[in-house]
Amino acid sequence: MDGFSGYNQILMVEEDREKTTFITFWGTFYYKVMPFGLKNARATYQRAMVTLFHDMMHKEIEVYVDDMITKSTSPEQHLKDLRKLFARLHKYRLRLNSTKCTFGVKNGxxxxxVVNERGIEIDLDKVKAIREMLEPKTESEKTEWDSECQKVFEKIKQNLKNPPILVFAVQGRPLILYLIVLDESMGSMLGQQDEVGKEQVIYYLSKKFTDCEKRYPALERTCCTLVWVAKRLKQYMLSHTTLLVAKTDPIKYILEKPALTR
Incomplete structure (x- = not known):
């Protein structure tokens, strides 16, 4: 579901309206509702949605700015969830764009x-350009492209033909967190074993180190990676036992009292 001109459904405070003043050929005007283009409009709208739907979010619905989705495990429950959502929308006089709403679907x-009952998949239309990309052939720019580069390039395109499906975390089973720490970047994968013991992917994360972080020793870069990943995956790690897989032991390093030196 999609909000109808979502930002315009938020009223401007009386004393702030004059701050949106603009001049036209027909005169000087200001907005009575929140216009598009304001620096904090997106955050303001998201905060309003969280305030209005906080008790339903991460349960019956998910809301990201003006995009809204109702998730249910059965058709009967779906109708109940929709009625509850529509009652809340009616209470606060919020409108939806009917041309952008779809109901009763198993994927979308x-x-x-692409979200479906199996998990979260990559939209193949989004990666079509990469899958059909040719190796660099620009003669005006100096490029080092050897057989090893071509091999990795082809492997990436091959993996994008059958990308992994991100599954949902199942309660009662431990999670497995893999960390990889390089000289200039960090990465992680959160997974979980299914009923037959096969590991399934839940989440991927990656980030470049800052100039300061690049100067950290290898073990400290690993600790930095663990802290950053733990903050991003807080909702998973608080509700599950998480097993850490890394080349070094950052947890032992973090918990040990550092020796004081002059």
Whole structure:
């Protein structure tokens, strides 16, 4: 579901309206509702949605700015969830764009991904350009492209033909967190074993180190990676036992009292 001109459904405070003043050929005007283009409009709208739907979010619905989805495990429950959502929308006089709403489907595109009962998949239309990309052939720019580069390039394109499906975390089973720490970047994968013991992917994360972080020793970069990943995956790690897999032991390093030196 999609909000109808979502930002315009938020009223401007009386004393702030004059701050949106603009001049036209017909005169000087200001907005009575929140216009598009304001620096904090997106955050303001998201905060309003959290305030209005906080008790339903991460349960019956998910809301990201003006995109809204109702998730249910059965058709009967779906109708109940929709009635509850529509009652809340009616209470606060919020409107939906009917041309962008779809109901009763088992899969759909959300925030650039395909979401279905199996999990979260990559929209193949989004990666079509990469899969059909040719190796660099620009003669005006100096490029080092050897057989090893071509091999990795082809492997990436091959993996994008059958990308992994991100599954949902199952309660009662431990999670497995893999960390990889390089000289200039960090990465992690959160997974979980299914009923037959096969590991399934839940989440991927990656980030470049800052100039300061690049100067850390290897073990400290690993600790830095663990802290950053733990903050990003807080909702998973608080509700599950998490097993850490890394080349070094950052937890032992973090918990040990550092020796004081002059």
């Amino acid at each position: 595109k959300l925030l650039g991904f």
